[in-house]
Amino acid sequence: MKKQDRRAVIVGAGPGGLAAAVLLAKSGVKVTVVEKRGQVGGRTSTIERDGFKFDTGPTFFLYPQVLKEIFAAAGYDLDREVPMTRLDPQYRLVFGAGGELLATPNVERMEQAIAAISPEDARRFHQFLNHNRNKLAKFLPFLQSPFESWRDLAKPDMLKLLPLLAPWKSLDGDLQTHFQDERIRLGFSFQSKYLGMSPFRCPSLFSILSFLEYEHGVFHPTGGCGSVTRAMARIAEELGVEFLLDEPVERVMVERGKAVGVKTANHTLSADAVVVNADFAGAMRRMVPNSARRKWTDERLAKKKYSCSTFMMYLGIDGRYDDVSHHTIYLEKNYKQNLRDIEELHELSAEPSFYVQNASVTDPTLAPAGQSTLYVLLPVTHESDKVDWARETPRFRELAIRQMEKIGITGLEGRIRTEKILTPSGWAADFDLYKGATFSMAHSLDQMLHLRPHNRFEDIDQMYLVGGGTHPGSGLPVIFESARITSRLLLEDLEIEPQWEPQSNPMRGISLVGAAS
Structure with a gap:
């Protein structure tokens, strides 16, 4: 088989899968992306309801340099393809213990704050x-x-x-x-x-996370973060990538310890490499027989530590709250107890901390004229026997609305015109997230670097991972980095030279087998 006839199947059209599709296609691999949902983006997609648009998960863009390099490698300009606004202030922090901080990238003003x-x-x-x-x-x-x-x-x-x-x-x-x-x-x-x-x-x-915000900026893509993944999918298609949407993968086909393709209800797709861009624990349990996994068995996955989850409210409302910042984080005076409730007790806090995105103060494209969007996130425990979301959802919704009064969002109930709620159970059901953990495996020292599932999956040959469940971890720029790492490894194994490496730096492919924070 000629090298240019090599085929790869990518399971999942999240940001990591899309970035890998662009990089592999640019290097001549024939790529098919198989996505269970009807749109691309995964958790970085757009919810559209009654003329309102909401980010599903990530609500801002941090450290765009990695994606700029990926776009440039494919012959595109990120700034032209996805207009972004650098926010100043970046967000407002309100402390339940008293005081607030208007975070700005201007060092002098930040010192004053x-x-x-x-x-x-x-x-x-x-x-x-x-x-x-x-x-x-x-x-x-x-x-x-x-x-x-x-x-x-x-x-x-x-x-x-x-x-x-x-x-x-x-x-x-x-x-x-x-x-x-x-x-x-x-x-x-x-x-x-x-x-x-x-x-x-x-x-x-x-600590480098907050540093990145001040050094490199917090950005809002016009139309929300879903506009980024839609642009990536369009570029991938222009490079020849095929997309199969509404097509859940039933299993990864494994023969003699090697991944040789995937099976869906409608297709059997053979491949020289399979890239999994799905929640790692959920995907392994659903797509790969336990007997085919030597290290990452169901039993071992059950013993791992998983991140928190989130209780989400996507609200389309009449009018705007112009005095509320684009991003507001409210940290309760009992913040440590909030964290204990989430990580140790696995129960719901009486006074939870929360985050609100009021993006319509920056971006009028998200709502009909005279209306706006509110994205409300409350960190909560991942799925637990102690929390029955079918019973708790109405009560917790009312609590969230009361909590928002603490940042100046009053009279909200009568202004809501459309509403969607997503609980940990919803994350598990709609996105196949194991335990509804929205950030995959926790990033503890015993689950980082070589102790995380490897980009070149160690249990099955010709199988690769991208996304928050593998190295380097969660967060959009880090996930894009995982795509570069994984794409380099895959191409190396197929004996194909990457067509997107800077030719002026011959050491990059040796010492930097991926890219960045």
Whole structure:
């Protein structure tokens, strides 16, 4: 078989699968993307109801550099294909313990905002930025490389980083070296929720998340984040990628330990490689017989730690709340108890913290004239025997509406014109998320790097993984990085030269087998 006749099937049209489709097609592989839902994007898709548009999951775009490089490699300009607005302020933080912080990428104004709460901490803001700029620069090559065994962790360059990464510290513990006021630390650590984790358990490495916001910006794509994945799918099609929508994969076909294609109700698709861009635990249990998995068996998957879930409300309303920021995060005074309720007790908080996106103050395309959208997220436990969502949903909805009054969203009930609610049970049913965990496996130290499912799947030859369930982890820029790592490995195994690597850097394909944070 000629190299240009090589075929790959990608299971799932989420952002990681779409990025891999673009990169593989650009290198001459014949790619088919099989998606169970009727639209592309996975959790990065658009919900449309009664003329209103909502992001399903991610509501902002962080560190667009990775996707810019992927678009450029395919011959496209991200800025032209997907117009984005850099937000300033980036978001408003409201503390139940008192005070608030209007987070801005303008360093001088941010220092002033911090000083209004803690003058001493304001003087340390520059120190925080410099420390994390150094941390990111030195760790970036490892985020851009596959981790396939403990030997990758034991490389001399990695061992030299240990004092800087301080893996023995939590994120909050690391921030204590910069900020004394707990509210300020929460302002630079709530981003651990992007990984579905508590800042008191999340590894200290992830202080780079808040740094990325201030250094590289928080962006709103016009039309929402779903516009990004729609553009990616269009580009993939222009490169020759075939899409099969409304086509759930029943099983990955495995012969003599190798993935040789996939089976759906309507198609049997043979392939030289299968890329799975679906929730890892859910996909393995549904698509791959337990007997075919040596390491990642059902029994082992059940013992792993999983992220939190989210209770979602997508509300189309009359009028607008112009005094409410594009992004608002409310951190209850009992925030630590909120986290304990989620991670340890697996029950619902009496006064939950929450997040609201009021994107219509920036983007009028999301709602009919004179109306607007509200996206409301409350972090909650993943599926648990302690919470019956069929019974709890009405009560928790009322609680969420009362909580929103704390950020100035009053009189909401009478203004709602369309509404959709998604609970952990809904995430599990509609998106095949194991336990309804919206951020896949937790990013604890014992489930990171080589201890996460590998990009080149270790249980089955010719099978590869992209997305938040594999290395490097969750979050859109990191997921795009996983696509670059996985695509390089797949092409290497097929003995095909990537057609999207910068020719001026011959070492990139050797030392950086993926790309970035």
